[in-house]
């Protein structure tokens with residue numbers, strides 16, 4: 001799928017207010033970078049990671065985005081020792097990365113995750129269980145060490161909004177070091 005011209009996911013837009021201006025954001029498996037660009041335009045410093053250099057090149061010239069062409073599925077976690085105020089993952093799943101995502105998140109950080117889930121195979125791709133979340137699986141990611149995240153919002157089910165139905169799971173969670181976050185973006189007067 002060509003994500004170049006796609007708008008950011010409504011789930012990511014809905015919870016973008018949890019990511020402070022100036023935050024260091026990781027867009028994991030960024031593709032053409034619709035979310036990297038979205039957060040950079042909101043004042044974040046974004047690291048966009050993907051193995052597809054041509055896709056990441058869509059972000060060339062954006063001074064608040066650092067592109068990193070990396071294979072996330074071969075070898076050791078390539079971002080060892082790096083910490084992020086927010087991690088965004090959309091339409092990508094590689095379960096071995098879950099513990100690394102949690103340790104890479106600052107204690108007051110934000111995890112925004114959305115991807116396909118079991119049941120999606122009835123409607124099309126992805127249909128491989130390796131690429132489909134199990135029931136409640138993102139909640140187990142939020143509960144991983146080093147300390148459980150506070151789940152701000154979670155949903156799973158059939159989404160009929162797109163061009164074709166899909167089964168998805170979505171999480172917005174913050175580090176326990178955060179005071180209770182606002183559920184909606186504060187309005188400016």
Ligand SMILES: C[S@@+](CC[C@H](N)C(=O)[O-])C[C@H]1O[C@@H](n2cnc3c(N)ncnc32)[C@H](O)[C@@H]1O
Pocket residue numbers: 001003028029030031032033034035049050051052055070071072073074089090091092
């Ligand atoms: C469906 S696209 C999603 C792109 C983006 N997150 C979005 O929502 O627009 C999945 C992305 O995962 C990337 N990807 C798949 N396997 C990867 C790997 N082993 N290492 C790094 N990136 C990978 C692909 O190159 C592709 O850009």
